[in-house]
Amino acid sequence: MPDLLSARGAVLVFLVFAFTYFLSALVRAITATLSPTLSQEFALTPGHLGLLAGGYFFGFALTQLPLGNWLDRHGPKRVVLAFLGLAVLGCVAFALADSFAGLLAARVLTGMGLSACLMAPLTGFRRWFAPTTQLRANSWMLMTGSLGMVAATLPVQWLMPVMGWRGLFWSLAVLLLLSMAVIFGAVPRWRTEPHPHTDNEPVERGYGLVWRNAYFRTMVPVGFVNYGGMVAVQTLWAGPWMVKVAGYTPGEAAGGLFAINLSMLTAFWLWGVVTPRLSHRGLRPEVLIGWGLPSSLLVIAAIVLLGDRAGWPVWALFCVSSTFVALSQPAVALALPPQAAGRALSAYNLVIFAGVFLLQWGIGLAIDALSVFGWDEATRYRGAVALFGLCCLAAYAAFWRGWRRIERDRAATLDA
Template sequence: MTSATCTATDAHAAEGLLDRRRAIWVFLAFAAAYFLSALLRAITATLAPTLSEELALQARDLGLLAGGYFLGFAATQLPLGRWLDRHGPKKVILVFLSVAVLGCAAFAWAASFNGLLAARVLIGAGVSACLMAPLTGYRRWLSPAMQLRANSWMLMTGSLGMVAATLPVQWLMPHVGWRGLFWLLALGIVLCMLWLAWMVPAWPSRRSASSASQASDAGEAPSGYAAVWRHPYFRKMTLIGFFNYGGMVAIQTLWAGPWLVRVTGQTPVEAATGLFWINLSMLCTFWTWGMVTPTLAQRGVPVDRLIAWGLPLSMAMLAFNILQGEATAWVHWALFCMLSTCASLSQPAVAMAFPSSMAGRALSAYNLVIFAGIFVVQWGIGLLVDGFEALGWSELQAFRGAMAVFLGVCVLSYAVFLAVKAHNRGS
């Protein structure tokens, strides 16, 4: 990683590039925190049978409980972006993780659905900086090609966390219970905070950052979000971030599990095993993206083209799963999620469409779009399943109908993506 790899518009960022050894340690510190945030995100899919039995939860309750994490997550994104640009990743993530510790403790203490939901919202808010903080730092500390790799490998770490949320959680449940699990997670977050405080570089003051930025950006970047929302490339990526990418995460972190149990008739342990393999497949996919994206970027293959090639395959796989119905196995949902990962490349691409002085706001605004999509799709599928069953549909028909609605909005989002001609030269 040298300054020669940076674009002309990022000359000011080149001055802050980390050497290889420091970059690896910083990445590992952030990755540990993101691992735990992903585990917390996905754990409801594994705990769903236990929580449903203890608290008599319906499908819409599960969707709302899982979506509560994303509601809390989304609520912090706009102020988070400003704080990241102003105070830097280190200070911001340490403050936010303190809230996550409180959320884990509240979940362990909760005695009702409302208590669990409030704790999930608090957890979501607390871990909401675990991806945005490192990506904001990488925008300044790494070259463009390495930003694509770091983004994919951060998501790979997230997939590892989701793997840990399946069979390992199922194995631990008889020994510590679901409340004990959340006490252990709170302890893990505290240890990550200590590591981050030790390893992450300090952020330059706003005044010095602005002075450096003027050398290449011809002035200080706007302080608000208006320029982000108006940017044509941001708008091009909005709907696929909301429905295609957000919907993929909604399936991976919640609805693949209930589908395997309620549609295909698997036991909770069998479903947890299926989720384990789904998330392991995602881990391998993101590792592969991290290996190949720097080479593809150097050869001039844009992110837009990769997304345009990949999303039709993911939508075709979703249609296949709907038609398969009760014959659908975990491998079919794994293939859908793996093919959908091309949409994850939109995150670093959006960041590179803006100067590094606006990276926090651009990333947080786009993350708000993604996580709002996850919440809407998670809860929406639950509402549709319950609604179709109320109309007299069978459970299989209700799940099929809900997924068909999801497929329809994904197709429309992809059509908008193709129609908007804005491009990102940096990606």
């Protein structure tokens, strides 16, 4: 493949994008650690808190469809630089906000600006890296994101007395500017003209070829609910659960989030190590998801039953057992032509982050709404998580039907 980078070039490009994605994940997850402070300062209810955290993902969802077209047309470098400028403005606006509406608007703007931080490198990897390397790079990008989420827990808690939450967002704006400078200098230019040896097959414009793809549609239910739910828990609801249900102090909850995200970091690192080997043995991503994801359903049921005994170790187990579904992201890109990689990845990212937004907000609304039964706050949290678990079960059942259909079609093709 003429576009494959040398080993040294591939490592450099990966590290540059990983630094930016680290910052993106830190900004994404920071509301879980700041939730006690923001709730007190702005008198936020669980519904407000869920909407504030979900606003980031709403900003993500707003940009995904145009983002995919822009990535395929202009390439990762130009697109991510333009988007990061919005992220800098969003962090500055958050630091200056003096009302819930101001916080929410800033989070939406920040989400829009950071929405290319994973899609841009994955689009580039589709052309620059070999297929097995793409699977590893995807897992290790997610590992880097988990490192950012680790940084959003205890380190943020330690810095709060020194810098305050507003100072933290000013610092994040400066770091994002630094990442823009590094990307400008290190990421290669995108080839926009078709290559005569690899791009000779015409590829349909727009998103029609993506939405019609059977593999893409099979992955939609688990992407929306299970993947989106994992991120919703990791970036928000695990923290309030530990405080409101398990009886943790805010400092202990930050420590719990630190441990959860460290567990996720380890899980994604291991996926990066073993995925190429599993691929060589013919274990496709949909097979691993089909047999591995049910473990997360058992864990969410255990959390509901354990109630106040479900501390961070059980939530860490839920998040780690949900990482099977993360294999769907590079698999969707590989299921479509390289010239459509940006659209395939962005369309699937739209599915995931629309799920994150609705689930983060929906869990908060459910916690508020269940007060109609006269339940105390801890019981309402358990009820909301039980409803979330039922949604995960229904999504997995829909995936199972699509997966078995794909397996039958593949077997019929081989027999023919």
